[in-house]
Amino acid sequence: MSVKRVWPVLCLVLLFITDLASGQGSASLGAQKIKIPGAKPISKDLFGVFFEDLSYAADGGMYAELIQNRSFEYSASDRKNWNPLTAWEYTTEGYGYGTISVETAKPLHPNNPHYVQLNIDDAGQQGVGITNAGYDGISIIAGQKYDFSIYVRQISANPVDMQVQLRGDKGAVYGTFSFQTQAGPWKKYTGTITATANADSASLTVLARQRSVLAIDEVSLFPHNTFKNEPNGLRADLAQAVANLQPKFLRFPGGCLVHGDGINNIYRWKNTIGPVERRVQQRNIWNYHQSTGLGFYEYFRFCEDIGAKPLPVVAAGVSCQNSGGTWRIGGTGQKGIPLTEMKSYIQDVLDLIEYANGPVTSVWGSKRATAGHPKPFNLQYVGIGNEDKQTNDFRDRFKMIYDAVRAKHPEITIVGTVGPSPAGEDYDLGWKFADQLSVPVVDEHFYEKPEWFLKNNNRYDSYRRPKSKVYIGEYASWGNTLVNALSEAAFMTSLERNGDIVQMASYAPLLANLKHTSWNPNLIYFNNKTLAPTVNYYVQQLFSANQGDVYIPNAISFNQPGARADSTLAASCVQNSKTGDIILKIVNAGPHTATASANLAGLGIATTKATIEVLQGQPSDKNTIDNPKNIVPSHAEISVAQLGSYAVPPYSLSVIRISLKGN
Structure with missing residues (x-):
């Protein structure tokens, strides 16, 4: 198709769009009325x-919570080998000792019946507590803040000094927060920990520093920047x-x-x-x-x-x-x-x-x-x-x-x-x-x-x-x-x-x-x-x-024998009535270059260029966690005149956007 033939149809589409959103198959320019057969509205929620x-x-x-099983509610009904202490371990260091148990007698709330009770006989040099491994480890970034919270019901009488630590694989401490509990009913304690190092598989440890009896529930750690x-x-x-x-x-x-x-x-x-x-x-x-x-x-x-x-x-x-x-x-x-x-x-x-x-x-x-x-x-x-x-x-x-x-x-x-x-x-x-x-x-x-x-x-x-x-x-x-x-x-x-x-x-x-x-x-x-x-x-x-709300029919054809029967070729043309943009999508899922003709004619318009995004590669190409950008769209400009005979690359999706606002 020649450039002279392309321009008239293009302008027709670009200029006569006002009535397309009505789905009546027509567009208008002033008193002039042009019929575009088959034009129809598209769901705006497509x-x-x-x-x-x-x-x-x-x-x-x-969900940004970094603590797994934060409220001790895992059970064998979730998975056969799970229990209320899944993802947790009892932590005793520096010659401290005591006992840990899962209780239900006086819960934080009836909907959350399980909690951990620590009976600390001797806190030792570093304290006694619990450590959570997160979901296959906790990923932390140096300099980032993490919001910590915990509910504690202190059963023993005297105040208890507590320390929360972000730890690395070998026990290195990558950030701390300290607080003191008081005897009485369930109370929420909160604080912020700033990570001092990067770690892909950190853990969170909560330690009590004095001889005490504590009930603990709803241990939480969130990235500050959600x-x-x-x-x-x-x-x-x-x-x-x-x-x-x-x-x-x-x-x-x-x-x-x-x-x-x-x-x-x-x-x-x-x-x-x-x-x-x-x-x-x-x-x-x-x-x-x-x-x-x-x-x-x-x-x-x-x-x-x-x-x-x-x-x-x-x-x-x-x-x-x-x-x-x-x-x-x-x-x-x-x-x-x-x-x-x-x-x-x-x-x-x-x-x-x-x-x-x-x-x-x-x-x-x-x-x-x-x-x-x-x-x-x-x-x-x-x-x-x-x-x-x-x-x-x-x-x-x-x-x-x-x-x-x-x-x-x-x-x-x-x-x-x-x-x-x-x-x-x-x-x-x-x-x-x-x-x-x-x-x-x-x-x-x-x-x-x-x-x-x-x-x-x-x-x-x-x-x-x-x-x-x-x-x-x-x-x-x-x-x-x-x-x-x-x-x-x-x-x-x-x-x-x-x-x-x-x-x-x-x-x-x-x-x-x-x-x-x-x-x-x-x-x-x-x-x-x-x-x-x-x-x-x-x-x-x-x-x-690049969604539109009006579909424009018969705007794109493939210039090759048997194209209609070739299921690897597909295309659509839509208009976004909010921006006025015309958007072409052209798919070639086959191994050979195809030629697509945009059946857009015109009467002389300001727009001579369009933007084009192309997703292209080999059929087996994919993105992976190690190479997440192996296949991504490329961005460029294209002359509107080129759309009269566009060479569609093999194994590609082309999205072409023509703005009514001009160049």
């Missing part, structure tokens, strides 16, 4: 993120990596975590708010422990901090069909909350909406205000259920919750569920049920090979438009190589093309601790010290940061 406490994503991950300096906050680098995705929404707290491993393990949001020492902890379905320190208040605050709409998900009154490990035999371990208890459970869901949006004069709005946030969180979405087996137990309970929420809160958009796969019995039954109830949005999940994503680019082109909209709550190709990421990118162009029916989409899972990974692939891998965004991460970031 690309977001999904957070689940999986692979130590919360405790030992984004994300946005929030109290009880998040690990800054991980939270910032999520923020850098510029997600339009955040789904939380799970996945399978939500409906849990049996009825008694269903996630109850009310257990996760209020002072952390009063929250109810529980076993994690992924075979570890939830401190619930990262609870619903913190999730809502995080959404607010990163500008993402909150999408809390509650169980649909049934447990996970894989409860009790029945996934090994094909399920089903799904059990329903007794119908006699459903009224109370439904009230919990209604109370969640009040907690998020209610005035400070309401019961649950006042609890939000007490936590420090009198302003409502402006909740718009609530998910009910997570890829549930489509049984009568599920349908009966879902409908009870659905009807109650819709009746009391018609302003809330309810997100339903149609099972764990993109096809099959649960999928078909789930859609049939959603159609019967007119569920506004339905959550689909799929984890598939890269080929599936490439061959299903047209999945939503003729999809249920008169009925429910779609939320693709969990999707990923099986891997973190460039080919995996590009197959997802090709599929995401189809989500933009069908952004009138696909309301939202989120890659899953989001975070994984490299030493405790229970699912692959993931978007971001991390250890105690650093993190590694995957190539898939950069695809998600490029799409989310």
Whole structure:
């Protein structure tokens, strides 16, 4: 295509955009009216993120607490060899001696029943106490401050001198804090420790310096610099990596975590708010422990901090069909909350909406205000259920919750569920049920090979438009190589093309601790010290940061025989009506250079250049914790005229942004 032909169409797109957001397929310039066939609005909430406490994503991950088992609530129900002293050791040095025991007689709070009692017969030269190893060690940085707190109930009469130490591998002390306890009821003591050295696997030791009897609970150590300096906050680098995705929404707290491993393990949001020492902890379905320190208040605050709409998900009154490990035999371990208890459970869901949006004069709005946030969180979405087996137990309970929420809160958009796969019995039954109830949005999940994503680019082109909209709550190709990421990118162009029916989409899972990974692939891998965004991460970031709200059809074509049948090629063109920018995304997941023509003509405009970001490499390339920037987008400028015949590199994603503001 010649440059002369490119310019007219380009200007048509750039100048005649005013009416595109209306979805009427037309644009205007003054009194002139130009039809752009097929132009349609795209959901403004299209690309977001999904957070689940999986692979130590919360405790030992984004939740910034550095002490593992800080309140002595681990047990064999979490993991067979765990107990209330897991991650702790009794510390006696300098000829000190005494005894240690785990007690429950006079706890800090009934929801936090276990605590440690130290009976120190002789403090010796250095003291007697306890040492915590953190999550595979505590990573500290010289010069950084760490906020320490502890609850102590001094049982003996005389004041007790205490010292807290950050220690290295060989016992070297890298920072201290001293305080004195007094006899009486439980009291919280706080202080700040400044690290004097770098260490990847430090520990925290709490020592008593006199003969005494002490009860100890809720031992805590936080980096002083949490994300946005929030109290009880998040690990800054991980939270910032999520923020850098510029997600339009955040789904939380799970996945399978939500409906849990049996009825008694269903996630109850009310257990996760209020002072952390009063929250109810529980076993994690992924075979570890939830401190619930990262609870619903913190999730809502995080959404607010990163500008993402909150999408809390509650169980649909049934447990996970894989409860009790029945996934090994094909399920089903799904059990329903007794119908006699459903009224109370439904009230919990209604109370969640009040907690998020209610005035400070309401019961649950006042609890939000007490936590420090009198302003409502402006909740718009609530998910009910997570890829549930489509049984009568599920349908009966879902409908009870659905009807109650819709009746009391018609302003809330309810997100339903149609099972764990993109096809099959649960999928078909789930859609049939959603159609019967007119569920506004339905959550689909799929984890598939890269080929599936490439061959299903047209999945939503003729999809249920008169009925429910779609939320693709969990999707990923099986891997973190460039080919995996590009197959997802090709599929995401189809989500933009069908952004009138696909309301939202989120890659899953989001975070994984490299030493405790229970699912692959993931978007971001991390250890105690650093993190590694995957190539898939950069695809998600490029799409989310360059999201539009209007889709412009037929703007890009591939000039080669058989291009339409070549599933490795995909493209989309969108416009961001807020900035006016036109954004092209071009994917080549194949081994050969392709030629793409931007079918944009013009009538003479000021803009002659555009920005271009290219993610390119070899198909097996990936980012690792040792080489986290092996594959990252490159940034450059490109002439708009070049888009008439753009050479698309093999194994690449190109994102081209044309600003209406000129050069």
